[in-house]
Amino acid sequence: MTVLVWAEHNGISLKKSTRQTISAAQAWNEPVHVLVVGHQVSAVAQDAATLAGVAEVIQVDAPHLAHVLAEDLAACLVEIGKDYQVILANHAPYARNALARAAALLDVGMVSDVIHIEAPAIYTHPVFAGSILETVVNTDAIQILTVRGSAFSETAPAPVAHKITERNAPKPQGLSRWIREDVHASDRPELTSARVVVAGGRALGEQFNTLLQPLAGKLGAAIGASRSAVDAGLAANDIQVGQTGIVIAPDLYIAIGISGAIQHVAGIKDSKVIVAINNDPDAPIFQIADYGLVGDLFTLVPELVAGITGATSH
Amino acid sequence: MKILVALKRVPDYSVPARITPDGSDIEANKIAINPFDEIAVEAALRLSTPQRPAEIVVVSIGNLASQEVLRHALAMGADRAIRVETENSLEPLDVAKVLKAVAGWEQPDLWLLGKQAVGADAGQTGQMLAGLLGIGQATFVSALEWQGNELIARREVEGGTETLALKLPALVTTDLQLNTPRYIKLPNLIAAKRKPIETLTLAELGITPRQRIQRIKLENAPARTAGIKVSSVPELLEKLRTDAKVLS
Ligand SMILES: Cc1cc2nc3c(=O)[nH]c(=O)nc-3n(C[C@H](O)[C@H](O)[C@H](O)COP(=O)(O)OP(=O)(O)OC[C@H]3O[C@@H](n4cnc5c(N)ncnc54)[C@H](O)[C@@H]3O)c2cc1C
Numbered sequence: 001m002t003v004l005v006w007a008e009h010n011g012i013s014l015k016k017s018t019r020q021t022i023s024a025a026q027a028w029n030e031p032v033h034v035l036v037v038g039h040q041v042s043a044v045a046q047d048a049a050t051l052a053g054v055a056e057v058i059q060v061d062a063p064h065l066a067h068v069l070a071e072d073l074a075a076c077l078v079e080i081g082k083d084y085q086v087i088l089a090n091h092a093p094y095a096r097n098a099l100a101r102a103a104a105l106l107d108v109g110m111v112s113d114v115i116h117i118e119a120p121a122i123y124t125h126p127v128f129a130g131s132i133l134e135t136v137v138n139t140d141a142i143q144i145l146t147v148r149g150s151a152f153s154e155t156a157p158a159p160v161a162h163k164i165t166e167r168n169a170p171k172p173q174g175l176s177r178w179i180r181e182d183v184h185a186s187d188r189p190e191l192t193s194a195r196v197v198v199a200g201g202r203a204l205g206e207q208f209n210t211l212l213q214p215l216a217g218k219l220g221a222a223i224g225a226s227r228s229a230v231d232a233g234l235a236a237n238d239i240q241v242g243q244t245g246i247v248i249a250p251d252l253y254i255a256i257g258i259s260g261a262i263q264h265v266a267g268i269k270d271s272k273v274i275v276a277i278n279n280d281p282d283a284p285i286f287q288i289a290d291y292g293l294v295g296d297l298f299t300l301v302p303e304l305v306a307g308i309t310g311a312t313s314h
Numbered sequence: 315m316k317i318l319v320a321l322k323r324v325p326d327y328s329v330p331a332r333i334t335p336d337g338s339d340i341e342a343n344k345i346a347i348n349p350f351d352e353i354a355v356e357a358a359l360r361l362s363t364p365q366r367p368a369e370i371v372v373v374s375i376g377n378l379a380s381q382e383v384l385r386h387a388l389a390m391g392a393d394r395a396i397r398v399e400t401e402n403s404l405e406p407l408d409v410a411k412v413l414k415a416v417a418g419w420e421q422p423d424l425w426l427l428g429k430q431a432v433g434a435d436a437g438q439t440g441q442m443l444a445g446l447l448g449i450g451q452a453t454f455v456s457a458l459e460w461q462g463n464e465l466i467a468r469r470e471v472e473g474g475t476e477t478l479a480l481k482l483p484a485l486v487t488t489d490l491q492l493n494t495p496r497y498i499k500l501p502n503l504i505a506a507k508r509k510p511i512e513t514l515t516l517a518e519l520g521i522t523p524r525q526r527i528q529r530i531k532l533e534n535a536p537a538r539t540a541g542i543k544v545s546s547v548p549e550l551l552e553k554l555r556t557d558a559k560v561l562s
Contacts, residue, residue: 069478070441070451093471097453100406100441109407109526112436126535128331128433132340135530175450176480179466183474192472196560219561227490237456237491238474243435244490246472252560262330269538273558275550281543290541290558293550303547308561 002055003032004081006073006089006099009044014051016193017090017149022053024152027117028086031055037076037169039066045164052158062169067181071173073098078105079170084142086120091146092192099144108140115151129243130266150192150249150270184236191222191239196252197271199224199241200234203257203297208234211301212256218308224248226258242267257297260285277301315368317358318422319392320413320439321383323376324348324432331433333532340433340532347383350428353488355387356495357458358426366460369393371420375412377401381511388506389498395511396420398519408523410442415519417447424465425485429454440487450484456491 003025008015018034025032033056034048045059060076077098081087087102089095091113103110115133116124121143124135138145191197196219200212208229216223225235227242241248243263249270256277258264265288268274276289277297286292293300325331325343332341355372362368372387374380375398384395398412417425425444430437437453444451452467456475459466464479470489480486516523544550554561 067476070444070453074441074445093454093469096437097441097451100438101445101451103438104407104410104442104445107407109405110436110438111527112438122530127435128325128340129327129435131331131535132333133533133535135532136527137530138527140526173450175448176452176478176484177464179477179479181471181474181476190473230491236474237470237489238472244430252554252558263327269535273554273560274538274541275554286543287540288538291550291553292541292543293545293547294543300547304550307547307551 001028001030001085003028003030003086003088004084005032005034006077006087006095007034007036007044007048008090008092008094009036009038009041009047011038011041012043013047014044015090016154017092019051019154020149020152021088021090021147022051022155024114024117024147025086025088026053028120033058033084035060035076035080037065037068037073039063046161049162049164050158052156054155054158054162056162057164059164059166060169061166064172065169067178068094069173069176069178070097070101071175072170074101074105075170075173077102080167081142082106086143088145088147090149095146099146103144106142106144108142108144109138110144111136111138112146114145114147126266129262130269131262148247150247184238188216189220189222191224191241191246192248194222194248194250196221197224197241197248197250198254198256199226199258200229200256201226201258202228202232202234204229204234206234207298211297214305215254215301218305219252226264255285255289256301258285259283260288315362315366315424316420316422317361317368317370317424317426318417318420319351319354319358319370319372319387319426321351321355321372321374321387322348322428322431323374323380323383327432333534337532345379345382347386348428348431350430350432350488350490351383352386352390352495353490353492354426354428355390355392356493357486357488359391359496360493361424361458361460371396371422373398373413373416375400375404375409384511385506386498388509389503390496391502394509396514397511398514398516400516400523402523404523405525405527406436406438407442407526408521409439410446412516412519412521413443414446415521416514423482427485427487429487429489440485444485447483447485450480451486452478452480452484453487454489455486456489458486458492
């Protein structure tokens with residue numbers, strides 16, 4: 001029995017969430033293979049081959065996989081994954097897109113957003129915006145799941161490199177066509193893996209960026225937003241934190257002018273320390289914040305920026 | 315052109331979910347149309363233009379109570395509805411199999427589904443259906459328009475967006491950003507009562523659902539408790555440095 005992890009990468013190395021997924025895959029106590037799909041991704045395969053807990057790396061390299069489409073990735077997962085008993089990946093857009101398609105093609109069910117693997121085939125995952133945890137057993141012969149990377153520790157580097165096997169890509173499916181991507185270039189850490197996140201709500205108005213950027217800069221933090229802030233056009237959709245946005249678990253989360261709706265809290269409640277700044281002492285965010293500061297954000301945030309001297313500690 | 319939209323009846327997201335006293339289930343709250351599905355209906359209505367008129371058919375799987383969400387979509391402007399009768403709640407793969415069977419009857423050019431259903435939050439059904447039908451898919455879509463005979467879909471991905479072109483037949487799942495569903499006017503609600511709702515059975519569609527994923531237990535997620543209120547920025551920074559040790 002072997003376990004297959006689909007690796008998410010940036011063309012050079014694995015994402016942190018994939019290293020966390022490799023840790024999650026150890027729950028089966030079976031060899032773990034890492035599937036690297038893309039075009040000219042030898043560096044990624046090398047990176048995967050030097051991680052602890054990896055027995056072998058499978059590299060599928062072809063020009064049409066440069067910007068991988070769900071149909072093509074699912075075809076790879078079916079072709080290669082059919083020889084495995086477990087297929088998993090981090091619960092993020094590309095994996096969610098392709099794994100469910102592959103599951104249907106393999107005629108098996110799938111469990112999404114697993115935060116705990118109690119035993120092989122027994123999983124706990126959040127439902128109802130994270131307010132309830134459901135534990136299920138999947139009775140299918142091939143187990144397909146996505147895991148919430150932040151719920152698992154990162155796997156460590158390995159002393160020796162493991163074997164890399166190249167496999168041919170299934171032919172292009174040709175059902176959709178990639179046109180372009182618009183990724184917001186930023187020198188800030190990635191929201192999903194940042195140690196510190198500062199997030200703003202609708203209350204910041206036009207000053208969303210002018211207030212948050214200096215603070216994020218000083219803290220080495222990523223910037224997040226509530227859905228209302230996104231809806232108001234203050235922030236891009238891809239930095240929306242919450243049930244329908246990104247779920248994060250940083251060491252420090254600072255919610256600024258965010259009321260703390262359940263859908264927002266679903267995305268932050270695994271943060272180690274939550275700080276809330278809000279002028280309404282009864283805002284729900286204070287019910288979950290470790291440190292609450294009641295007052296006007298327009299004066300408190302600049303004060304905070306001025307007060308931070310050193311960097312964040314590890 | 316024919317567009318099929320799949321609808322799910324879900325607990326109202328504004329009412330907190332509660333585990334039943336015996337711990338086996340989640341209390342059925344006030345029930346509403348899945349907000350993502352409502353956006354899918356709106357998207358279908360907007361894709362239907364005088365140059366490219368579409369018949370919009372909405373489908374829901376469930377007992378008689380599901381008629382309510384179908385009526386809602388009909389009042390928004392969908393042309394007709396299909397309800398596939400079952401008392402049980404089906405897993406995503408079985409839902410996809412039922413919808414595939416419906417596609418066999420209806421032969422749609424385009425499927426629109428919500429990207430996930432409130433409650434289960436799994437977000438699998440659309441991708442599974444596209445896979446079973448062997449058609450192209452665009453999930454988590456926040457912008458959608460025709461360009462010639464292709465559908466241009468902008469998808470929300472980590473750190474930005476990705477834009478795809480889809481040949482028909484195709485399937486799209488909708489993000490909350492895609493649109494704001496229209497308000498239903500009373501006359502439309504009344505008119506919707508006259509629109510047809512056809513009922514099919516799982517047997518007629520040749521589907522025998524199978525439970526693959528069984529619930530073992532439900533528990534409340536560990537709640538965070540309120541911490542302390544600090545009175546000033548210096549006090550906050552002091553706590554973050556010395557107590558929480560997240561700042562140096
Ligand atoms: C299906 C569904 C999914 C959703 N998913 C998400 C999600 O993923 N993420 C998400 O965030 N939301 C989500 N929402 C929306 C959510 O319900 C809330 O509407 C949203 O989080 C509120 O954003 P907000 O806190 O910025 O705005 P508001 O609720 O308007 O709160 C603004 C806050 O700012 C405070 N404030 C105002 N002025 C000041 C000032 N000068 N100084 C200090 N404080 C001030 C106010 O006291 C208030 O608490 C979802 C909703 C639905 C229906």
